[in-house]
Amino acid sequence: EEQLVESGGGLVQPGESLRLSCAAPGLTYHNSWMSWIRQTPGKGLEWVAHTNQDGSYKYYVDSVKGRFSISKDNAKNSLYLQMNSLGVEDTAVYYCVYWGEANYWGLGTLVTVSS
Amino acid sequence: DVVMTQSPLSLSVTLGQPASISCRSSQSLVHSNGDTCVSWFLQRPGQSPRRLIYNVSNRDSGVPDRFSASGSGTDFTLKISRVEAEDVGLYYCMQYRHWPHTFGQGTKVEIK
Numbered sequence: 001e002e003q004l005v006e007s008g009g010g011l012v013q014p015g016e017s018l019r020l021s022c023a024a025p026g027l028t029y030h031n032s033w034m035s036w037i038r039q040t041p042g043k044g045l046e047w048v049a050h051t052n053q054d055g056s057y058k059y060y061v062d063s064v065k066g067r068f069s070i071s072k073d074n075a076k077n078s079l080y081l082q083m084n085s086l087g088v089e090d091t092a093v094y095y096c097v098y099w100g101e102a103n104y105w106g107l108g109t110l111v112t113v114s115s
Numbered sequence: 116d117v118v119m120t121q122s123p124l125s126l127s128v129t130l131g132q133p134a135s136i137s138c139r140s141s142q143s144l145v146h147s148n149g150d151t152c153v154s155w156f157l158q159r160p161g162q163s164p165r166r167l168i169y170n171v172s173n174r175d176s177g178v179p180d181r182f183s184a185s186g187s188g189t190d191f192t193l194k195i196s197r198v199e200a201e202d203v204g205l206y207y208c209m210q211y212r213h214w215p216h217t218f219g220q221g222t223k224v225e226i227k
Contacts, residue, residue, distance in 0.1 A: 045164070045207060045218040061215045095163060102176060105163040 004096045009109030014087055016113075022079040022096030022106055030054070030074040032100035036081045038092035039108070048094070049081060063089070086113045117142050117210050121219035127227045134195040136222045138208035143188055145212070152212035155184055155193045158221075159204040168193065200226060 004027070008020040020036070036048040049070035050059040058070055069082040079096055091113045096106040118141040128134045144152050155168040166175050168184040171191060181196040195202055203226060208219040 044220055045209075047216045047218075050216075059214055103166040103169070105165065108163055 004106035006096045006106045006109040009111045011112045017084045020081040029077045034079045035097040037095045040092045088113050117213045119219035121222050125223045128198045129227045131197050136193045138191045140189045144210050153191050154209045156207045
């Protein structure tokens with residue numbers, strides 16, 4: 001089974017930035033929609049951002065609009081999430097998710113926002 | 116946002132016995148193309164979610180046929196015909212008809 005691998009998570013202070021990356025060499029990114037979905041014990045699973053095959057369409061949940069930016073590099077089979085102005089409410093495990101001929105989730109990367 | 120309400124939130128099942136999880140959406144999930152946009156996921160302990168079902172009743176590749184799902188409009192059901200030890204975990208329904216796509220709160224399945 002194909003595996004996506006996220007990186008870039010960590011501990012940051014409120015107001016700081018992080019950039020998450022997701023790689024999956026065995027998958028065909030240019031045919032797929034891709035998402036970032038986060039999970040917390042309190043709010044469960046929450047769709048954060050989503051982009052289409054060529055990156056021309058992007059969706060963001062209201063709580064991250066203007067702060068987060070999703071991007072895709074099909075040539076590198078990579079997905080990114082630039083997260084700015086992070087708040088404690090952004091603390092979560094962030095999953096990279098592939099919606100192509102099958103559905104694959106990464107292992108998740110933990111983002112902790114705390115002072 | 117569309118609210119997905121699952122029941123029960125917890126289920127204790129004897130090995131080999133059936134199990135059923137319900138999911139109700141606050142809005143119709145029927146797309147203009149005729150598809151009904153509901154999926155089911157299983158998150159085993161310590162693992163990422165894995166999709167089991169898409170478009171109400173279509174099993175993903177590799178999903179055992181003891182898993183089946185049905186429903187229409189706003190009411191959906193996931194059934195396990197004979198629960199096995201590997202079926203333990205959290206089950207989520209998800210709608211992808213309306214933005215933001217939303218998940219149910221999860222149903223914890225454990226072995227009695």
